[in-house]
Every structure is written in C-alpha cells, then in structure tokens.
Amino acid sequence: MKFSVSELSYLRSSLISSPPLRPDCRKPGQFRPVESEVDWLPFTNGSARVRAADGSECIVGIKTKVVARSEGSLIEPSVDITGYKDNDPLPNSLAEALRHTLNACPELTAQLILTEKYAFRLYVDCVVLSFTSHPLSLLSLAVFRALKSTRLPQLISSRDDTLVDEIPQFNDDWDAAQPICTKWSPPLVLLLAIVGDNVLLDPTDAELEVAETALCITWKNNAIAAPIKNVDIGSGKNVGGYNPKVLLDAYDLVQSCAAQVVSMIVS
Amino acid sequence: MSSIEQAFVQSLLEDQKRVSGRRLNEARKLELAFGGSYGHVEVKMGRTRLVAQVSSQVAKPRDDRPFEGLFLITTDVSSMASPRFENGRQTVDELMVTRLIEKAIRRSNALDLESLCIVAGQSCWMVRADVHYLEYDGGFIDASCIAVIAALLHFRRPDTSIDGSRTIVHTLDERPPVPLSVLHVPICVSWSFFDNDIIVVDADEAEQDLRIGSMTITINKDRDICQFTKAGKIPLSSQQIIECCEQAHGRAREITDLIHEKLKQDFEKRNRGNMGFDLAENDR
Amino acid sequence: MSRFEIYSPEGLRADGRRWNELRHIKCGINTHSKSADGSAVVEMGASKVVCIVQGPQEPETRSRVREKATLSVSVTVAPFSTTERSKHVTNDRRLQEMSANLQNLFEEAVLTHLHPRTEIVCSLTVIAQDGGLLSCCINAMTLALIDAGLPMYEYVSACSVALFDQTPLLDPNNVEETELASVTVGIVGETDKISLLILERRLGLDRLPPALELGVEGCKVLRQVMDKEVRRHGAMRLASRAE
Numbered sequence: 001m002k003f004s005v006s007e008l009s010y011l012r013s014s015l016i017s018s019p020p021l022r023p024d025c026r027k028p029g030q031f032r033p034v035e036s037e038v039d040w041l042p043f044t045n046g047s048a049r050v051r052a053a054d055g056s057e058c059i060v061g062i063k064t065k066v067v068a069r070s071e072g073s074l075i076e077p078s079v080d081i082t083g084y085k086d087n088d089p090l091p092n093s094l095a096e097a098l099r100h101t102l103n104a105c106p107e108l109t110a111q112l113i114l115t116e117k118y119a120f121r122l123y124v125d126c127v128v129l130s131f132t133s134h135p136l137s138l139l140s141l142a143v144f145r146a147l148k149s150t151r152l153p154q155l156i157s158s159r160d161d162t163l164v165d166e167i168p169q170f171n172d173d174w175d176a177a178q179p180i181c182t183k184w185s186p187p188l189v190l191l192l193a194i195v196g197d198n199v200l201l202d203p204t205d206a207e208l209e210v211a212e213t214a215l216c217i218t219w220k221n222n223a224i225a226a227p228i229k230n231v232d233i234g235s236g237k238n239v240g241g242y243n244p245k246v247l248l249d250a251y252d253l254v255q256s257c258a259a260q261v262v263s264m265i266v267s
Numbered sequence: 268m269s270s271i272e273q274a275f276v277q278s279l280l281e282d283q284k285r286v287s288g289r290r291l292n293e294a295r296k297l298e299l300a301f302g303g304s305y306g307h308v309e310v311k312m313g314r315t316r317l318v319a320q321v322s323s324q325v326a327k328p329r330d331d332r333p334f335e336g337l338f339l340i341t342t343d344v345s346s347m348a349s350p351r352f353e354n355g356r357q358t359v360d361e362l363m364v365t366r367l368i369e370k371a372i373r374r375s376n377a378l379d380l381e382s383l384c385i386v387a388g389q390s391c392w393m394v395r396a397d398v399h400y401l402e403y404d405g406g407f408i409d410a411s412c413i414a415v416i417a418a419l420l421h422f423r424r425p426d427t428s429i430d431g432s433r434t435i436v437h438t439l440d441e442r443p444p445v446p447l448s449v450l451h452v453p454i455c456v457s458w459s460f461f462d463n464d465i466i467v468v469d470a471d472e473a474e475q476d477l478r479i480g481s482m483t484i485t486i487n488k489d490r491d492i493c494q495f496t497k498a499g500k501i502p503l504s505s506q507q508i509i510e511c512c513e514q515a516h517g518r519a520r521e522i523t524d525l526i527h528e529k530l531k532q533d534f535e536k537r538n539r540g541n542m543g544f545d546l547a548e549n550d551r
Numbered sequence: 552m553s554r555f556e557i558y559s560p561e562g563l564r565a566d567g568r569r570w571n572e573l574r575h576i577k578c579g580i581n582t583h584s585k586s587a588d589g590s591a592v593v594e595m596g597a598s599k600v601v602c603i604v605q606g607p608q609e610p611e612t613r614s615r616v617r618e619k620a621t622l623s624v625s626v627t628v629a630p631f632s633t634t635e636r637s638k639h640v641t642n643d644r645r646l647q648e649m650s651a652n653l654q655n656l657f658e659e660a661v662l663t664h665l666h667p668r669t670e671i672v673c674s675l676t677v678i679a680q681d682g683g684l685l686s687c688c689i690n691a692m693t694l695a696l697i698d699a700g701l702p703m704y705e706y707v708s709a710c711s712v713a714l715f716d717q718t719p720l721l722d723p724n725n726v727e728e729t730e731l732a733s734v735t736v737g738i739v740g741e742t743d744k745i746s747l748l749i750l751e752r753r754l755g756l757d758r759l760p761p762a763l764e765l766g767v768e769g770c771k772v773l774r775q776v777m778d779k780e781v782r783r784h785g786a787m788r789l790a791s792r793a794e
Binding site for chain 1: 601
Binding site: 359362363365366370374375376480482486490491492493494495496497498499500502503504505508509512513516 | 644645647648651652653655656657658659660734738739742743744745746747748749750751752753754755756757759760763764767
C-alpha cells in the first residue's frame, strides 16, 4: 500500500506521541489476533498453519532424516514465499534469521542426537502463502506451533554405537513417538518497531513505513534470549539512530507481554 | 510480422492453402547429412538448419544409479539462428523445446543407459548430445529430435577393457569403436493450431508466429507414444487425437527409414577399401 | 511392489478402489478471502493444492501490457509435500513447463479480452502430493478464477489415468503413477473434446483410446463436484446478504 506524505506524517506524529496512538487502536504490547492449526499435514513429523486476521498465512512442515553426526548442521530451515524467487533477499534473510534462532537453542539440538554416530536432521520448511506486514513474527509463530507438535520416532536400537557399526532402528508405532518439546519451549521471535521513543509490538506495514528501525527479540522458556538484533525493514524513510534507552523499553515490553502472546497462540 | 502478412497467411490457411504450397497435413522434406566424425549430424527442414554432435567421456556414475551411464542433452538456442533469440536468456518457448526433446529422447529411454556402465559405481560413459541451431524457420522440436537420435545412431564410442582395477580406453586405431545401444527411434511431430479450428503440421516461421497453440506427439515405429503434449487452445475429440497419432506414426516410419538408409550409405562410404569391421552392425 | 498389488486379479487396486473410481475429492472456494481476490483449495486423495488469484490488476512489467489480460502462473512446491523431503528451486524446468501449460490451457477458458492491459496473477502452492499433481493444480485454478469473479466460458477440469496393461485406472496415486504410464486429460465444459493431454511415459498407441475415454468421464465427475461447491458457496453468500 502506498501512502501520501501527509498520511505518513500524520501516522508518525500519532505514533511518537505518548502514549502512542496506533491506527488500529492497539496497545503498544498488543499482538493482532491469529488463529492456528497443528498436525494437519499427513507426511510430516509436525506441522502448523497460522493465519492472521489480515489474511496473512504461513504453513510450516517439519520433516526429519537420519544423518551421520559429522554431516554439517542438524537444523535446516527454508522459507518459500509465493511469488518470490529463490534468490530474492526476503526469503533468504528470513531463513537465515530462523537458522540463527534455532541453532541458538541447545535443547533442540540435544533432542536430535540419536547415538554417538547418528542424529536426526530437522528440516523446518516454511511456506508463506500471503502477507501484508513483515512476515517474521508470523513465521516464528508458525515454527513455534509446529515444533510444539513435532514428534520423533522412538529409537529401539542401542544409543551407544561407538563399538558396533549399527544403523539406528526405530519403533514402527507412531503412537510411541516422542514429542520433541518435552520440558522446554521453542523460541519465539517477536518483531518490534521503534518509532521515536516508543516501541510497538507486531507492527503493521504502515507502522513500519514510518519507523526508524525494527528489532527482533527472542523469547524462550519464559525469558528473553539471544538473538536480539536489528531487522532490515527496507523502507528506510526515517533511518537514523535511536535512543539506547528505547532498547530497555523494548526489553521491558517483551518481558511483560510475551507470555500473553504465547498463551494466545497455544489456545 | 506485419498485420497484412498475418491476414494473408491466415486467409490462405482458411482456404486450406499454405504460403509454402504444402498441404495442411504435409510436412517439409527432411535433409540429413552426416559429418566426418562419428556422431555429427546436420539436419535441414525447409530453411531450418541445425547441427547435433554427440560426444562421450568417462565419468563417475550417479550414486543413486551405480549401474547406469550418464546422458545429457544440451540445446543452445542463440542469436545465430535468428535475431529473435537473445543470447543467454531463455524464453518460455525455448524452454519448452528443451523440455520436449529431453522427454522425447531421454525419458523415453531411447538410449540404453545400462550399456554405458563400465565398472558399477566406479566409472561409466557420459554421452552428451549438443544441438546447435544455425537457422530458424520453425519446427525446432521436430528437427532437433531427429538430429539427436540420428547422431546417437551414428556415434561410435571407443572400446574399453578392464585390466585389474584399471579401465583402459582404447583409441580408434587399437580397437574398432562400439556403437551405442539405441533401443528405439522416437520421432517428434508438431501440429500448430490457428483461429477457426485450423490444424497444420510442421509450421514454418510465419505460421509459427501466427499460431495460437501447438501440440507435439513423439512416437516411434513400434507405435509407442513416448510423449504427448497438448495444452489448451483447440479442443480435439479423442478420435481426432488418435488420427493425429496415426499420422505421426506414418511420418515416424518414413523418417526412421530415411535415417537408417542414410546411415547405411554413410558407413558404406566409410568402409570402402577396408574389409569393414562395422558392416555387421549396419543392419540394425 | 508386485504387479498384483497394483491391480489384483479381482479388480481391486492397492488402496481398495475399482478401476473407475476417483479418490475422495474435497474442494473449498474462497478459502483465503482476506488476502486474495480469488482462492481455492483442492484435495484429491492425499494431494493438496492451494491456489490464490490476484487481479485483474496493473501488470508489473511492460511486456505484459497486451490487448488481452495476461495470465501469469507460478507454481511453488512445498519441500514437505513429498514423503521424502525435497527442495525444489523455483526455476525448476519441470515447474516452469507446468506453469506454461496451465497458462496456455486457461487462456482458452478465460475471456481475457474483456480485461485488456491487465494481469491476472495465479499462485499455486502444492502442499501435499500423492499423484495427479497437474490435474489437482488445474482444478484448484478453475475454482480460484471463478472465485475471483473472472468471466470464463466453462469449468476447466482435469484428471489423470494410468494404464495397467489394457485396463485404465482412474486418478492414480503416487505409487501407481511411478509404476505405470499415465496420461493427464483436461476438458473445458461438459464435452467429449479434450483440451489438455499430457503424456510423459512410453505408452502403446492402441492403449490410448480407453484411457482418453475414462479420463473424460472422470473430468465430467470432477466438474460436477466443483460446480456443487461453487453453488454451495454462492447460496451461502446470498443467504448472508439477505439477512
């Protein structure tokens, strides 16, 4: 959507006022409603579909493959966006962000290890069917839901294969499969826009248009976790530094409202 | 093409006539010439002219298919053929040409890949067919398919033997070269559709610019359809489709015979003067 | 897999169907009402395709400004759609060929001359594949174009037929498709005339006629199923307007 100069200026001045006035009357820490479904793809270990109220939709399917542990990374995310080519920057940067977040999660990697020699490789494949605002939050919600529903087949051969050359054997009964998220919760990446001295959770496209920058903050196991970083939003209209104090505000905002977001998508 | 030219071609077609003087279901005459080296074929159909060259080298087979050799077809439509093609950029039509030839020859198993294996999982022959387009006057698919299959039939690869763990490739002087095992000869026949339900075989450049759609049938002498592509434009009843297939079969027979005859002539010429170790294979 | 498992002497296929039975078809229209002008989901057995249509809208590139509306079709195959995970590149030749075929087929059915100088963007996403990929895409695209309110002459419906010796098997699943040669047949409207015919494996010419006949019958059934869904959705919309 294209906005006129006066529209953008009006939007910016209402967003930098204190407290900020968002066009859809949301509070700074309020997430837009989403609905989700899990376990609906027949050929996957875990899957989820998340739809936002504006029609944005993201599908995630998680599949696994047994590989030798020496063979590179165990977590392999990929992002496809309908209408985008493989070499477009957006899907690649999203996949990179997911790789970063998931690899910074030792609990997940620990679950994937089967024996001394073999491990599961986790393919986290995301398809964004349509989106209006930056798809990072939605994508992360979908991955969160999918990981929560992911189950791995039960290993029936021995865990220790340092001495014997044995290919892992699995229980054929899918009911015996173990959920991957046992006592921990997968990471959730929240996107925040910084406008003036205000921080806004889950910004819309229009809000990002007038923002200085966007931040992503990871929420894991009821605490803020790495990575916390800037996100290139591509608009670049108000590029400039921001007050470091805002970072602390962002931190506080996530601390206070992330639990709500989690409970919203799980319900 | 100017609109007056378009109207002319279209009005002729509506009177069941063509600019080239052919009937609607009459294909152009095919000229086939083999070059000096094995696997070099030049094909002419009207003004369309192209060259196919088959070559081979020893390579490692794919991990998932250790008993099979490799076979590659590359088609290079460059601006040499016609200014309408841009170098290095592939349009959808060019893509369809490449895909169709690939489906017609490679995926129909015209070349027996297992016969290209030297040592399972270790080494095999990689056969590649390169098609170069010299001049464009429509009918690229039909002509390139004929060129590739004729080049495969003409090609001789060096003989190999195994000495312990070593693979020896014999030069042409040491041992007579070996023909490839070609299992069948697929021939492509293309139809073009025009407004008012006109269907024409083997369109030339002007007709190809005017057509609204096309259909390609690949069939061999043994009445096996190897590939059939028709997407939209003029709906045909199944009877019409079968009729087209029968026509294509007739043309496939003609062309296959022509290829074999030309091959025989070429090898007779080659073997004149020596007692001809190749003669035994010519009858195939 | 042995030949008897594909089609038993008693006339049953591996999944318990007879030779002339379609798989369970589930289709939905207007499934993504907020994000697209037209949308549909079609499931044929375990295959599932989502189609989203935007437009007619201003073309993105000048080359698409023509006397008729330009149909641009893109196909995305989700990496998790097959039993073995496989990542497709978007410029995969097979997918490009498929979108070209879809574009050619639908130019016959959509009245593109009514929307000159516009572009109709159709994005197909393959979520699960279990045979009949092309036909599933065609059916999904028909419904999505209807949902977008684009004028069309008739429904475009397609289904595939595999051949087991002389017996044609309607709507083959993935196992049957890998083992046997199959043809995809597409028709526009309720005719016996075939608009689309794609065959990629070797097949004797004399085995083709029964396959075509069965394919056309299958298409007609699919057309009815789609028509029912469109009417159901239309009635629902009318009812909600009346309230």
